[in-house]
Amino acid sequence: MAQGVEERARTADRSDARVGQLPRPYLLFLGDTVEAGFAKTAFGLRDWAPELCIGEYALPSARISLGLPKLSPSEAYDRGARALVIGVANSGGFIAEAWVPALVDALEAGLDIVSGMHAKLGQIAELRYTAERLGRRLIDIRTPPANIPIATGLKRSGKRLLTVGTDCALGKKYTALSIARAFAARGVATDFRATGQTGIMISGGGIPMDAVVSDFAAGAAELLSPAAAPDHWDVIEGQGSILHPAYAGVSLALLHGSQPDVFVVCHDPSRTRLLGDEDFAVPPVEEIIDLTISLGRRTNPAIRCGGISLNTSSLSDADATSQCDAESARLGLPVADPVRGGPAFDALITDCLKA
Amino acid sequence: MAQGVEERARTADRSDARVGQLPRPYLLFLGDTVEAGFAKTAFGLRDWAPELCIGEYALPSARISLGLPKLSPSEAYDRGARALVIGVANSGGFIAEAWVPALVDALEAGLDIVSGMHAKLGQIAELRYTAERLGRRLIDIRTPPANIPIATGLKRSGKRLLTVGTDCALGKKYTALSIARAFAARGVATDFRATGQTGIMISGGGIPMDAVVSDFAAGAAELLSPAAAPDHWDVIEGQGSILHPAYAGVSLALLHGSQPDVFVVCHDPSRTRLLGDEDFAVPPVEEIIDLTISLGRRTNPAIRCGGISLNTSSLSDADATSQCDAESARLGLPVADPVRGGPAFDALITDCLKA
Structure with missing residues (x-):
């Protein structure tokens, strides 16, 4: 192990700091989700950070609702939203092709996009180009800190x-x-x-x-x-x-x-x-x-x-x-x-x- | 899941094909290892692919031997070796700074480098520059195939x-x-x-x-x-x-x-x-x-x-x-x-x- 745990901890702190700078408040995107269990990110934000959630936005094929105001990206922007959060947690963490037009709409409306999926937003060419053209941010939070140590198994205090x-x-x-x-x-x-x-x-x-x-x-x-x-x-x-x-x-x-x-x-x-x-x-x-x-x-x-x-x-x-x-x-x-x-x-x- | 398992299997096959093209035979590098358990890559190759192993090469501080001829990179090259294999399997899979001069010597002697460590060879600037200058290859085999699916748990035949x-x-x-x-x-x-x-x-x-x-x-x-x-x-x-x-x-x-x-x-x-x-x-x-x-x-x-x-x-x-x-x-x-x-x-x- 080349570095000590303390140094790694500082690395993690830097990562946390980045997360703390997320553009807020949010429009929660539900994609084409038909089962509530696959939208737990959206439900979790609604329940635990209601002050951050302006409204919800879903494709016509979706069959769930958070009970928040149903807003288009531009309506949400007008009410103060500054980011669309992908509220879906599907198996594999992919960004479905069917979502891309809606995500482009959000960028066009003035919103950044925050994603916790495995797939990275910038890997989708249309999102990358649109964000660059408009000066919007594509923020992937499912990125672990760099240089995590191998576990020691030793007891820690607390x-x-x-x-x-x-x-x-x-x-x-x-x-x-x-x-x-x-x-x-x-x-x-x-x-x-x-x-x-x-x-x-x-x-x-x-x-x-x-x-x-x-x-x-x-x-x-x-x-x-x-x-x-x-x-x-x-x-x-x-x-x-x-x-x-x-x-x-x-x-x-x-x-x-x-x-x-x-x-x-x-x-x-x-x-x-x-x-x-x-x-x-x-x-x-x-x-x-x-x-x-x-x-x-x-x-x-x-x-x-x-x-x-x-x-x-x-x-x-x-x-x-x-x-x-x-x-x-x-x-x-x-x-x-x-x-x-x-x-x-x-x-x-x-x-x-x-x- | 966007692709089926068969398509992923083809991805894995392509990765395997790449491994099959490794430059051979090998000079086995032991680094500064003092305990045989941390050189299991070298011992495994010696035991199971002896026809691929020309000799061994270690730093003066190492305290193990494979019982193969002890050769410098240039001696190994003269006997037919075409790659130095990092034979160490340390905790964390890092490439120690102390090894770098020996790895540079190997590149200078005409050998490519094959590594199974977590750390990538090309991340070490001196190795990257030397390999580029001399036209040698830095080959990292600890790279999983792309687009692995989430497990289904379903029973397979066989x-x-x-x-x-x-x-x-x-x-x-x-x-x-x-x-x-x-x-x-x-x-x-x-x-x-x-x-x-x-x-x-x-x-x-x-x-x-x-x-x-x-x-x-x-x-x-x-x-x-x-x-x-x-x-x-x-x-x-x-x-x-x-x-x-x-x-x-x-x-x-x-x-x-x-x-x-x-x-x-x-x-x-x-x-x-x-x-x-x-x-x-x-x-x-x-x-x-x-x-x-x-x-x-x-x-x-x-x-x-x-x-x-x-x-x-x-x-x-x-x-x-x-x-x-x-x-x-x-x-x-x-x-x-x-x-x-x-x-x-x-x-x-x-x-x-x-x-």
Whole structure:
């Protein structure tokens, strides 16, 4: 390793600073998305940074809405928007050809474009030429910091909580943001650590874990939550699932590099098959708990499950409460939906913070 | 996903063709390496492609030897060498500044340079200028194919064997090459699938798994062992270890994408701490077996352990035999050292091939 971790951390800080300079506020672009799970960037921004979201803009073939004003790029510009954010999180992170005319319209209307996709905006010739001609910016935030070190696995000071999941796109970011907010409300020194494009857009910092070269993925996770004061908590946004056939490697690197003291399993009881991969069943919560402990104790022998975050968006209030209670009794752990909050979520927070 | 898997496979083929055009034979460069485990590229080429290896070349501070003729670059050129191969596999894959004068000497002597490091040769200005001035080639083989798809996890036809390990650099490539050779000797249609720089240099094809962006790592593994005839075997070179604090993510992506029917655990009983990470104990073989089955059955419910490849290089013949026998009795599985071969290795091969 040619440089020390501190120097790398400074590299990451520079990257974060760049993200902090994003043109704002935003028009959220939904493309041709037909399933809400594939627009989690847009939903996340709406929920966690509403003051940044002027409106939404979608192709006629889209079948979802954020409930924001539906605006054309020029209408959004007139209301103050300064960037169109691609709010889609599709499998593969590509920029669909069908979107390009709408993106060109946005540039013509005066908006910069902010993207968290794997594909780079500037690789699309029409966008590159139009942006150059008009003096607009094409901003790709899914670019990890340079010179990430290989992970050491060594224990760092401070406390860490990681959200993990039974699938993608069921609440790991939302849960981490909610827990970080609740910790802070109890006077605990806390940082939310973003690992995906939406979290980075919301918080202005972080590392896009899935864009890191495999050999350095655990090292990136170590960089993300550096050594801190003994009573400081990093609340780290999880990625994928340890049993997802495409993304488990990212999840495991994040688990080992995060060395969490506590993890919270995120689960949607209404989802029986993996999102976008119907051939696979969603695994049971217990299997995720067992595997996370078996693998995570490698870098933190004291790792424990702090509880379950249940996504009950498909249930009535009464059904949500009874399902959380039943799961809590069955698993012997706190179970709550952070969207609903209440005493169950308070109990989950208390359990996560206990020594 | 914009393109199909077949089109990606053609992309990979083009990459392989490039590797097949490497200038040969080789002078093997050992740098300033003091521990054999960090020169596994050089040892692998010596053992598996001896006809390509003219000699070895090291800095005065190095403390290892391959037992090949010690030659300067110009002596090697006079004996027919056409490329210097960087035979080092260090943590992080960097090109040390201390090596640069020796690499420049090689270019001056008429040799091209072949590297499997993460760092690119052309990023070092002195190498780039010298190569341009003299018309030499700087060849980086640790470059994955373009446009790797996201993994689907779906079952492919054909049989697959993956070598896994309790640590890095203890025989996963050697074991896979030995098993592929033994399968072929029994008349089984077999392909060795390389996942690291040395295997790619030996076999002329493959994908450098640890250089793939995390989100695509399992997809790269799917591309590496495409659908094949039902009785065809791919024998896939493993990487890292599912319990290595830096590389476990790569190992898990390779496991899921390879969907092996059979895996063989590689272990060195003389190694008690991880290579280059002394803070961590080498995990027990049984723990690796259990975790590999728990995780691997996600993409192949029929996954089973075919046996153990024991690296007995530190033992006498008699001790090696008794240790293999004792481990076999303890685990109820075939245990053999492929370097020693013999009836124990035959039994391992028979077990791997049984339906």
